[in-house]
Amino acid sequence: MQHDMHLAPPPLLEIAGLRASFRGPNGYAEAVRGVDLTLQPGKVLGIVGESGSGKSVTMMALLQLLPGGSKVTGSAKFRGRELVGMAADEMRHIRGKQIGVIFQDPLSAFNPVLTIGDQIAEAIRLHDRTVSKREGLERAEHLLDSVAIPQPKRRVSQYPYEFSGGMRQRAMIAMAIANSPDLLIADEPTTALDVTVQAQILDLLQRLREELGIGLVLITHDLGVVAGSADEIAVMYGGRIVERGAVEDVFYRTRHPYTRGLLRAMPRVEDDGEDLTPIEGTPPSIWARPGGCAFHPRCVNAQQICAEVDPELRPALATASACHFAASLPPLAAPSELVGAPL
C-alpha cells in the first residue's frame, strides 16, 4: 500500500466488514457478522462480550486460527497488509512474529514435555534461523526476566507443570513478545487466574505496552478488566459490535441497552448489596439467532422495529451504537448511579 508519508501512519489493525461462519449440521452459521474495528499503534482496544458473542472468533478469524471448514470474508488489514485470504505460509511469518497471541489457558498452550526455555527459544528460532539454540535460551531467560518471573535462570529449564497458573501466563506473554511483535492479541488472558494474579498480569501488559509500544487487543467478558487498561472499547453481542467508543464514553455515556444492562448486572465491590438488575433471557446461540436486532428478545426498550430490522452501528452522541433508539434512550440518571464510586 502506498501511503503518503506526510499523512497519518496507517492504523496497526483495520478490520472492515469481517464475517466468519462455522459449518454445522444444517449448513453454515455466522459467528461474526460484519465487524469494523481500528487500532492505532501503541493503543489498547478492549473487546467485551459474553459467551457466543463472537469476540474471540473475530480475532481467531483474522489470524486464520479457526477450525477447518470455517469461512472468513471481509477485510482485516495489519499495517496495510490484507490478512483475510493470505496464504498459509505467509500468515505463519506474521503470526508469532509481528502479531503475538496470548490464550486463556496457558497450560494447554505449552507442550508438556518440553521445557519453557526450549519452547520460547523455538518460538524465536522459528522466525529467525540465524539464532542458535544457545542464544535462543539466553534470550528466553531475558524474556522471563522482563515479564517478572523470579529466578529466570532456573525457570528456563523447568517444565510447564512446574509453573503456577500466573507464572505460566507470564511465560506465555514472554513467548508472545519474543519476536518483538507490533500487536499483541490477548484472549481472556486473566479469566483462569485469581484476582491478585490478574492484577499482576494486567500491570505487566500495561507496562509492556508503555515500554515496547505494542498495540494490544484485550478480549474479555469482564468490564472491570478493560476499564482500567483500554483506550477504546467495543462491546460485542450476537456476532456484531453493538457499541464502540472511547473507554469513558462507553462506561459513562453508553448509548446501547445491552451495555447498560451489563453495567447494571455487575456485582461490584463498591456498592451496598442492593438488588442487581439482571438481563432477562440468555445470550443467543450462533445456530439460532433471533431476527432483527439480536438483543431484542432481552431488551427492555425493544419495539416492533427491533424484531424486524437489525440496526447499523452508527454514531450516537458520544459512542457509536447499533440501536434504533440510541439517541432517544433515557439519560443515565446520574453517572454515579451506574458507576458507584465518586468521580
Add this chain to the structure above:
Amino acid sequence: MNAIVPIGAPILQVDGVVKDFPIRNGVLFGGQADIVRAVSGVSFSINRGETFGLVGESGCGKSTLGRCIMQLITPTEGQVKLDGRDLVTASKPEMRLLRRDIQMVFQDPLASLHPRLRIRDILLESLRLAKLPGPQANARVRELIELVQLPQDVAERWPHELSGGQRQRIGIARAIALEPKVIVLDEPVSALDVSIQAGVLNLLKSLQQRLGIAYLFIAHDLGVVRHISHLIGVMYLGRIVEIAPARQLFKSPQHPYTLALLSAVPLPDPIAERKRTRIVLSGDLPSPLNPPSGCHFRTRCAKAQDICASKVPALREIGPGQRVACHFPTAETAAVN
C-alpha cells in the same frame, strides 16, 4: 463465640476444622507420606437465614472446607454442628437423614446434573429422602420449578438442552427440594455469564427471604460475595484471616491480605480505576506442602516483622463483629503512624 453474631441463633457452627491430605512421594515403594494441610483450624458460625460468604483465591482451602462441612470428605479434626448436632461423628445412616437439612449447589451446573436423567427425574431423585408418594412428589417438582422461575416444560428436558443459567437454577431447585436449613454454595455463579449471574444471585436472595435458609457462599469474586453475604470470611492458605460483616469488611478491611484482595478487584469504572493505587502482591502463593511459619501471609506482606514469623496471629476481635488474624491490623498500625 456468639459475641460476633448480633441477631438470630447459629444454625451451623464450624469449630476447629482441620483437613490433612497425605501426599505420597516415591513411585515404587510408598515413600514417606507428606501431609498437606488444606484447612487448618477454621471456626465460624452461620445464623439462621443468613449468608456467610467465604472468599479466597484458588488453593486457599475454601472448597475443601465446604466439602468437609458437607461430609463429602471427612475432616481430620474439628466439629461441624448443624442445629447443635455434630455431623462429623454422625453414623452413615444418621448422616444420610441429616442431609435433608444441609444441601449443596455446585460450581459447574452441567457436570453436577446426571446427564442421562430428565430434569423431572433429577428433582424427583432429590425428593427420595422425604419418601413422598408419587402425586405429591410430582406436585412438588412443579412447585420447585416455579420457585426457581423456570417454565414448567423444563421438567421434560435433558440437562444438556438447558442454558448455563437454567441449569444452575435446577441445581438450586434440587438443593431446596427438601427445605434444608443450610445450603453450601460452592462458586455457584462463577461459570455463568455476567448478565446471567445477577439473575441467579437475585433468585438466591429471594429464596432465602422466603424460605429462611442459611447459605455458606463460597466464591473467589468479592463483588458477588459482597452482594449476597451478611458476614464474610477471608481465607488464605487454609486459615481464616479475617471475618467481618460485609459492609464493615469493605469499608475498613483490617488484614493486609483482605486489603490486597480488595484493591486487586478491577472496577468497572475507568476513572476510579485509574485513580486508585493498587496493592500488587508480589510472588506466588507459597506451597501448602511447606507453608511459611507463623503467619502464612508474612512472605508477601509489606508489614511483616519478626513476630510474624515466630507467632501465629490468633483471630481476635477488633471491632463490632470484626475479627482479624494479624499482629498489625490496619486500625492499630494507623493509630501508631
Add this chain to the structure above:
Amino acid sequence: MADLIDREPAATILVRPVFAAPEQHRRPSRGTVAWRLLRKLPPTALIGGVVILFWIICAATVQFWGLPDPLALAGKRLQEPSAAHWLGTDALARDVLSRTLYGARFSVPIAIAVVAAAVAIGSLLGAIAGYVGGWIDGLVMRAVDVTVSFPPILLAMTVSAALGPGLVNASIAMVIVWWPIYARLMRAQVLEVREREHVEAAVAGGAGSFRVLTKHIMPLCWTPTLVNATMDFGAVVLLAASLSFIGLGATPPSPEWGSMISEGASKFYNWWIAFGPGMAILSVVLACSFLGDGLRDLLDTKER
C-alpha cells in the same frame, strides 16, 4: 426465558465456547436418537450388523427352513457342491449347507450366554471393586491378574478338560476366560465416573452407596463394555469352535462348526466339508469386528 430450545449452553469459562460443537437443537425422543445413531454407522458396521442378525435369526428359526436333516444321510458320501447340495455332502453323506446353518444353533446361543455371563459377572465385580476400593478392590483385581496371565485358549482347554468335554463345560470355561476383561473395563469406567460432580451431588443429596453406584455411576459406564461385548461375540464363537475342534466342546455327530472343520480337516481334497463352517465362523468374527469398530467410533465421540 420462555424460549428454551435453540440456546447454546453457556460453556464454563475455561472452554472457549466458539469451538464447541453445535448442540442438538430439537429435543429428540429415544426412538429418533436410536435411528440417527443407526444412520451414522459406517456401511461396514451396518453389513456386520446384518450378518449377525442373520445368524441370530438362523439360530432361532433354522428348523422351519425346510432344509435336509443335518444328521440324516442325503444320498452319496463326499459329493462335490451341486444344485442339490450347494455345499456338497460330508464323509457320512450329510448335507454340509444344512449342517452349517444348523451349526448356528450351537454357536449363537453359546456366544450370547458366555458374553452375557462374562459381562454380568465381570461388570458387577469390577464396579464393586472400583467403587468400594480398598482390600475388595485388591482381591478382585489380583484374581483378574491371575486369570489373564494365562493364554486364553490354554486356560479354556485346561478348565474344559478338567470339567470334561461338552458344550456346557466349554461355556463355563469360556466365562472364566472372559470375565476379567469386563471387570477391568467396568472398574476403569467407575473410577472415572465416580469423580464426576453429579455423583458428589447425589451423595450430598443423601443417596446411599448402592443407589449412587447403580443409578448415578453405572448407567454412564456401559459404552466400552458394549463395544467390547460386540467384538467378543465373534471371539467366543471362534474359541468355542476351537474347543470343539480339539474335541473338548461339542461331540459328534452334533453339527457344530468346530467339530465339522475338524472332520473336514482330515479330508483335504474334499475342501467343501470345512468350507461351510469355516466361512460361517469367518463371517461372524468379521461382522462382530466391523460392528464393534463402528459402534466405538460412534459412541466415543458421543460420550463426554
